[in-house]
Amino acid sequence: MGAGGIVGNRPDLAVHQPRTRDGGDGAHVDPFGNGAKVTRARRIARALGPAVGRPPPREMLRACIGAGIGLTLCTFLVRLTMAPVNAAGPDPTLLLIAPLGATAMLAFAVPSSPLAQPWSALVGNTVSALVGVAVVLTVAEPWLALGLSVTLAMIAMMMLRATHPPAAGIALGTVLTADAVREVGFSYAFSPVLLDTALLLLVAVAFNRMTGRVYPFRQPREHSPRPIGDAGLRPVIKDADLTTILQRLGLDANIGAADLARLIDAAHGLAAEHLFDGVETGKIMARDLVTAHPGMPLGQIASLFRQHRIRTIPVVGFDGVFQGLVTETDLVRVLHKPEGPADGVLQRLLKASRDVAEPVAADVMERMVGTVSEFTPLGVLIDLLAQGEQQAVPVLDGARLVGLVTRADLIAALAKAHHPEGTE
Structure with a gap:
């Protein structure tokens, strides 16, 4: 066959993981390494290594400055809205800053993640605080309350489609400051948790947009990646199908359907560039x-x-x-x-x-x-x-x-x- 071949008959363009052949000694032959063997230790080291690329210095600086501004404002708001408590032990409002730091990491460093979106952060933090207060008021044993608060908070977040990992820390922190939380009651979930989370998210929305990032999360358009009816080489994939693919692969918490559509579109564009390498217009x-x-x-x-x-x-x-x-x-x-x-x-x-x-x-x-x-x-x-x-x-x-x-x-x-x- 000549260079390129027919568009519909291009198995070499399929994206797949190359199969390896057993080398007989616990190693595998790398199909791209001219017979070099990949040892089990090397494969384990690769699996335990970094899973994400290093962001550009400018992006790192942008995210760090934004998170610092947001957390500083939240600290002042916590001080202003601090509920007077007489119980001994750590102040629950100050412990709130720790999980808010994790929320800030998501909202400023990975604003496209579904876990960082306003609904996930605001509802996740608030409902976890409510769960934590409810456990504190009903469970006397600390060892049982610690595990139960996180378990119930996770269930509530997943049922509300508001999965937000830092919120589990809020539920745990609520139990750790049980004596102070008992005096405040359920109002703790609204002030300072809800109030400070909302402030942090408002700062994240403004700062991300001013620095060129899209936040909140871009919602899928009615067509992706191409308008329905276009007879292009790129497939027309409906939003519901993209969501199904992400759920099937267990990636719906890591990437949204709109971003997946953008990735598919970019991948097809790159594939088109290399479809007939060496042949120019x-x-x-x-x-x-x-x-x-x-x-x-x-x-x-x-x-x-x-x-x-x-x-x-x-x-x-x-x-x-x-x-x-x-x-x-x-x-x-x-x-x-x-x-x-x-x-x-x-x-x-x-x-x-x-x-x-x-x-x-x-x-x-x-x-x-x-x-x-x-x-x-x-x-x-x-x-x-x-x-x-x-x-x-x-x-x-x-x-x-x-x-x-x-x-x-x-x-x-x-x-x-x-x-x-x-x-x-």
């Missing part, structure tokens, strides 16, 4: 073009369509700058008349020259079209044409038109790649 584009200028009457454009048997004509200014595309469909849409059904479309277009106010190319051309350069990979060009919104793609050098690729050109290139000359 400049190798298949047509350079000897039939063009029109913006002021050309539609009657003349119709003559060009009939004379050259083409379906798309680029519109170029006298300075060579690309202006737009005119297709046969554009002409039909503008000049179609219900009377005279016996006349063909091109005949009616040719008669339009007799009209006083005959439209020109600039009146009907499509200005917003996808364009590429001579160095655009062929895979990206395929993806653009496969969307079905345009019949041809202009090739530009800066703003100047240097070529055009039609679907016919693309089909010919694919056929040549699939059946290269000189092969049997």
